[in-house]
Amino acid sequence: MSPPARRTILVAAFVLTAIAGAFTLEQMLSLRPDRPFGHTHMGHLAGWVGLGVISLVFLYSYRKRSTPDRCWPKGWFRVHMAAGVAGPLLILVHAGNHFHALVPILAMLAMGLVVLSGIIGQAVHYLVLRTLHEQRRELAQQGLSEDEIDARLHLMASQEKVFCFWQYLHAPVTVTFLVLVLLHIGGALYFGGF
């Protein structure tokens, strides 16, 4: 099995296990008070903490755009990935597998799309960087000069745009997700009280 295939299977297994684990934990937490965990004070707290963790992902977006002339903020990207996984998992514990009201369902779908597109995007970048590295080594073995190698690799790199469909999903759906989250919080406070 090739390393990319193995990595894909590992990531998919982690995602499925994490989702199943979050839903199972919510079910266990819902047993004792005899009501969904999300309707308890602790459930509300899990939602707020999840939202707080999710908000950390925007630090990377801010750093990337605020200082475009500097090098890529790798450390903030790690925070972006970690918060982009941990926050939604907390939201899954907060929500559980109870699907009735349309607004939180849509918010959950939007969140899922953002996370999934992020994971796909990270995988695409991993594959492209790996392929570029291999190509550079092969071209060097064929005796091409550094300039020739750079020219060919630049052509390859530009073709990454083909894979960039995930970007068209990742950032725009984030806006939709935030709007739906605000509606969900507004509705919950309006009908449920403070």
Place this chain on the structure above:
Amino acid sequence: MYLPLPSSILPITLALTLLLIGWLGWANERDPESLWAPGDLSQYHAEIGTCTSCHQAFRGPTTAKCVGCHSLQWFADISEATVKEFHQSKIRNGRSCLDCHTEHRGRLGQIVIGETGNPHGEYIFLATGTRSCTDCHAFGSGPGKPTMLLENDLSRSLFAKGSGAHQPGEFADCLQCHVARSQ
């Protein structure tokens, strides 16, 4: 490698989001329950038409709203004696209906908190030789209260059998003293 999105993405995203908000606003006018409710109303409240019949804005469901329909007179008119006295005393004492009641648990769901689960645990039937909650309890006057316990031969024999350990409220923790056997 970061490739910025085309500048047209932002207005398109905003337009689609506004469209979504408009659609949700329209749906909110037609059927707000489908947008916001965590579950269907029970059969007891299914005929209620608007959310604000029970929910007060930014305060949630309030006792004042409940008592608007379930007044002292309402209990006097339709309830049996224990239910009437129990609820009338709660209303007079200003207790919250939400201490015991919940909603949005589905059309056939129960609206008394704890009623769907067995507070004694699953071994209680095996331990006592009973088959149903109603072998020992009368329902309708509030969950978990001593007044709900039936004074019948079974309950008297269980109290006697415990040599003082079996008291009202203690049965919920039966596994603290009793060990469950596999056979």
